[in-house]
Amino acid sequence: MSQGSDLILSRMMALHPKIIDLTLDRVWRLLEALGHPERDLPPVIHIAGTNGKGSTQAMIRAGLEAMGGRVHAYTSPHLARFHERIRLAGELISEDYLTEILAECEAANGGIPITYFEITTCAALLAFARTPADWTLLEVGLGGRLDATNVVDQPRLTIITPVSIDHQQYLGETLPEIAGEKAGIIKRGVPCVVGPQEEAGLEAIEARAARLGAPLLVHGQHWHVWEERGRLIFQDENGLLDLPLPNLPGPHQIDNAGAALAALRHLGADEAACEAAVTKAYWPARMQRLTHGPLVEAAGACELWLDGGHNPAGGQAVAATLARMPARPTHLILGMLNTKDIAGYLRPVAAAARTLTAVSIPGEANTLTAEETQAAAARAGISAGTAEGVLEAVRTIAAADPGARILICGSLYLAGGVLRDNG
16 A cells, blocks of 8 residues: 555544444534535445355445446455455555545544544545446445444345344344344335344344335245255246356355345346356455465465454354365464454364464454464364464474465454465
């Protein structure tokens, strides 16, 4: 990143002491000062959920682009560079334009307290409103009801991917409370695609939709998706689709593809666009095979993989993906934040791991120390050690078990650092 946007982003970090403070008051104030860009967006598809938001959005974008659509997309957090959060009509925002838009938002805000996510979301909305496109994809940052993205009165469609227990300190202790917060993106009369949910979560979503007269397209009721003989089969009221398996690896991507396909079919996509959705999506750090760079060189004959999942559902997805891969000794390199349920993450992956090397996440105040992570791994029954960093861990594993599989995992922040350092 050039110095221009870097400097502004670091100043924005200092505008509000809390990283997360859920309310929309500050966002509405700044949007008003900016002339309400949120009212001037191409048709919006708004996506909430605990897991699978980014993958689902990536598939929808691939499908809409295959139909010739120009698509704005907003995601968070970024992995290597802030620019990844904002795509304008299909292209990552340029450094010059990002600097210009951030400076305008900073000036309009006038030094008043606002969180980093709130002001950068306003910047994205401003850029989207000023750039011609056919669609706007907005991914919720946290929750839904009070998330900074929840400022569009009449989206074209909302989507809720699987909801599980995460971020309890902000969203509530129980699944119905958390699902109720996610369902806060549902708008009066606007259809909502609902991915696979636990019963208690689905009830909370259905209750909100019923109050607002929002038609639901629910997994297992209005659409079905499954794998059969190495193909993805999708069925809804429009009929059956027989497609290749998703190019994003892991059995959990079948359900994410289902939600994307339900959305695309609702928007009138043809079979070619649906096929592009599952075969052309790009979403890094989700069981991503690393194929070049200094880490790959250090790994030698070992396979090197990267995944940013960080909650119990993310651990289950990793375990299910590893179970489907060709048999090979698997060694984990794990770094996690102290705000996450590390025991819940490790429980499903323990059986797949021959060893675990614990690292801290560089530059993250909330990282678990390598020693804390090692202790949690030992409690989960995994043979665990520590390393100063990912590169040292990769070298040690590669020397001890040439030709093994190495998976770096546990945090999007760790994954982002790996992608930056590995070029």
